[in-house]
Amino acid sequence: MPTITDVARLAGVSSSTVSYVLSGKRSISATTRARVEKAVADLGYRPHAGARALASSRTNVLGVVVPLRADVNVNVIMQFVHTIATTARQHDHDVLLLTQEEDAGLQRVTSGALVDALIVMDIEAEDPRVAVLRAIAAPSVLIGVPRDDRGLTCVDFDFEDAARAAVEHLAGLGHRVIGLLGSPPETLRRRAAYAERVRGSFEAAAAAAGVARAAQACEVGTEGVRAALAALRAEQPELTGLVVHNEAALPALLAELARAKLRVPADVSVVTIGASDASLHLPQPLDSLDMPAREVGRVAVEMVMARLDGPVAAETRLLAAPLVERGSTAPPRRPARGAAGAVTPSRRRSARPR
Amino acid sequence: MPTITDVARLAGVSSSTVSYVLSGKRSISATTRARVEKAVADLGYRPHAGARALASSRTNVLGVVVPLRADVNVNVIMQFVHTIATTARQHDHDVLLLTQEEDAGLQRVTSGALVDALIVMDIEAEDPRVAVLRAIAAPSVLIGVPRDDRGLTCVDFDFEDAARAAVEHLAGLGHRVIGLLGSPPETLRRRAAYAERVRGSFEAAAAAAGVARAAQACEVGTEGVRAALAALRAEQPELTGLVVHNEAALPALLAELARAKLRVPADVSVVTIGASDASLHLPQPLDSLDMPAREVGRVAVEMVMARLDGPVAAETRLLAAPLVERGSTAPPRRPARGAAGAVTPSRRRSARPR
DNA sequence: CGCTCGAATCGAAGCGCTTCAACGACCGTA
DNA sequence: TACGGTCGTTGAAGCGCTTCGATTCGAGCG
Missing domain, CATH: 3.40.50.2300 (Response regulator)
Structure with a gap:
């Protein structure tokens, strides 16, 4: 696996320049950019996700808690998951799957810096997880609305x-x-x-x-x-x-x-x-x-993404079914x-x- | 978020000792172990996944490619996914969800060191992905058997x-x-x-x-x-x-x-x-x-885990349905x-x- | 003409962890 | 008593990346 240093050497620039080309966080001359991009392509370079996460404290991974109960409609769940995954990719994020069973899963993946944010599905009126979500630093979006949704960002069918x-x-x-x-x-x-x-x-x-x-x-x-x-x-x-x-x-x-x-x-x-x-x-x-499941999934991702850069006020959004x-x-x-x-x-x- | 250094300081040991306590890779005296474990608990310490992945080149994440077509049985898919996630957790691994649509997804997550290994579902007789899987360094298990399964590890219903x-x-x-x-x-x-x-x-x-x-x-x-x-x-x-x-x-x-x-x-x-x-x-x-879906999922994870430490010969396993x-x-x-x-x-x- | 300013690039520090080599203490043995 | 061996522990290097100054250069301005 080539590293950023290999790319830098091949392009004849420093590794920080390569980094800036890749992230676009500083201006880069057109010629340099071209040379770097060519080197990246030639080497088939891919940034090491762990290294990137360590240095930037951003994982580009979204945690999604999927309910796997017998009594929820599996089709709808799959539609959610699919749309969430697809939309997340459009925002350059991947999706980490969490199951309901693991009690401390939410804490584990957030404080272990496995994910940047959470989407939690199948919320109950008095869901014990909302307390956890309130306490967690990572932004989160609930699919479903608990009885008390103060301070939480929710999206659901109406x-x-x-x-x-x-x-x-x-x-x-x-x-x-x-x-x-x-x-x-x-x-x-x-x-x-x-x-x-x-x-x-x-x-x-x-x-x-x-x-x-x-x-x-x-x-x-x-x-x-x-x-x-x-x-x-x-x-x-x-x-x-x-x-x-x-x-x-x-x-x-x-x-x-x-x-x-x-x-x-x-x-x-x-x-x-x-x-x-x-x-x-x-x-x-x-x-x-007709409940617009795909729309709900999409909106959930958009909402959580918005909250990744800078705080956004909490909000509950209900989507109408025609x-x-x-x-x-x-x-x-x-x-x-x-x-x-x-x-x-x-x-x-x-x-x-x- | 406390770091391993904080734990080490509180326990009065070096950070490498903490690391060894956590990984169990070297013998540690009972008293030291106890002190470290107490410090971990007191601080609520969780290792930073990225840092760990960077240093150890192991992510403890399993990539799972889920088919989201209309014509496959969603229930079965969910059973697979659920069992895979649960079994993976028993092996201290998480599950990263990949969709079919993204062509280069397999390469992206393996060469980007997002996952250690892959499980790919819904394999077709002439699946274009098997070529990719053969080329990839990360171990993989297919659920389903392609026409040519040489060198591949597969599991499926019989x-x-x-x-x-x-x-x-x-x-x-x-x-x-x-x-x-x-x-x-x-x-x-x-x-x-x-x-x-x-x-x-x-x-x-x-x-x-x-x-x-x-x-x-x-x-x-x-x-x-x-x-x-x-x-x-x-x-x-x-x-x-x-x-x-x-x-x-x-x-x-x-x-x-x-x-x-x-x-x-x-x-x-x-x-x-x-x-x-x-x-x-x-x-x-x-x-x-009765197709034992849960069993297939479990076996897939076990097989891929076995291949994470040391190479194991390729093998196709077919599970009988009673x-x-x-x-x-x-x-x-x-x-x-x-x-x-x-x-x-x-x-x-x-x-x-x- | 000398100065400031922005654009483009670089060097180095540091993110938090694992792991290797090394070391002291202590044991049993010769 | 001296010596090799094991056990428990440590310091330091380094994983691959981002990011913060610092630096250079040329353009614009009074």
Whole structure:
């Protein structure tokens, strides 16, 4: 491996000049620059990352804490990670992967000068890591918003707005009784911030629209979906609209609706809240509040980069999800004060899947 | 941030002694060791990764190239990545994430001394990266086996064995006509090594067992599954057994079979080849050759670690997938020389989903 | 004409660690 | 008693880079 000294010798300059050519931190004459660049290319020189980090106290590495739980949507995580990695490269940074399990990982990589900054995903309402992040010198960006976000820089989907938009969409079509098929109980139990916010905003928007509603957590898998649907139906027999905030349960939900001979949207309208490509391989496309995962990843990196040179005020940014209609919603068959509940199959007349 | 000098001063020893205590490379008296360890703890000292890398030419970082294509199973990737990260930590290493897109990424991180070694996933039969890996000084382990694996260290599932076992399982139950629902065409097109090997081994095992067969690539999604099934049926109308090597298509497949009023296993037996948890949230559990993804990740790290201290001979290791029966296979209804094809719904008598 | 100023370059210090050679102390052995 | 050997410890060199003055040179200015 050639060193900066080799390059300097070949170019006939001092090593500090080479350094300045590479960093652009001082002005260099065009001829010198050319000679140095040629030498770099000829030797295939690459600065030694460790030496550079030691001398400059900058590693050009970004730490990313990735959640690897069973109950979070792996697709979305991958989209985040991918975008983060790509965007980081555009800023000449690499990405160091940290897992959730290692308790002291955040401290280890920052005080060991392995990374310059951190991006932490899957933040819970009362996340113990925010205290750590507040204490750490390195800048950090959270993907997700904890209950108390003072002094923290966060970015996330605007779940509250999405839930509100979903409710208003259904209400606008004339639905008077709607249900929320929410995140898995485990997600709620650990108080994932987003799950709570969807639920709260769903309730509020329904109340504001004067719509009757029920909400249920929902285990992924056929059993879970069946149980959750039954619970919703028990609470609101006349349910005609469904907001689903549980991407993994979508295939099972559609299967279950088909089994119960309920057509979408003729018998039930369905709106999902989730990653933009979640409903891609479903048997039927669904209206959705498409969460811009790539955008969130990109913004997270931009925010953290901005904080690497000079302090920037803390800020929480929520990205809106556009409502994309794909034909899974329609006005309810029995508007407003109709008699029988559309969702109870036994009461229905002639429903057959085509 | 305290430095090793601070620790040395507090412990009343030289900095080299501290270094030796930390690395264990020389014998240290118990009392000195205790004093140093106390000083380390009191100061919350963490060695500076860059300085360490510079002095020792070891970064204790592992580069991992993660595929982020649409057509590979994200779940499996995540399992790999997770296990790799966890196992690497057990060896006191961190993980640097590299994406496929960056062409010169492998050279950049190795010659820039960002990583000590590389793990590269999703290897294709004629992968251009193997040439690079051969040329690089840093040790590397491939997950997946290229056509020419000479001089390379690889680890992978034993797809050939899995396909053979799937075929023999069906043949053993008496099925005389079977089909393979394979990877998406895109996967085959880019010559992913594993897709080719499943196909080849399926053919060979079926031939050896004297079983008639057909094989089809299969797009994920309802449309793709429907088309692939139709093609199989066209080629082999009397099909009674299905080997599926396409995890993403499983939900759609089950939905499609249900729609065609084909019961599993009464009308069709199904065996899948895939990640151990792929069939977890399906409406119906499926017999499966469970690919031990975590084990592959672990082995990859162990192999690369072994090669970090001293050269070890190149080696390709294939991990067997156990056949787990979950009730989706049974002897065919019309054994051997029966008349009508079981898969053609029109000819069937009274099939109703229960 | 002498001075200042900016541009271009260089030398050297130093970032925090590892590791080698060397050294003293202490042991057992001849 | 003297001597080689082992154990525990140390000082110093050096890993490859950045960065801070210092230096030189030519241009611009009064």
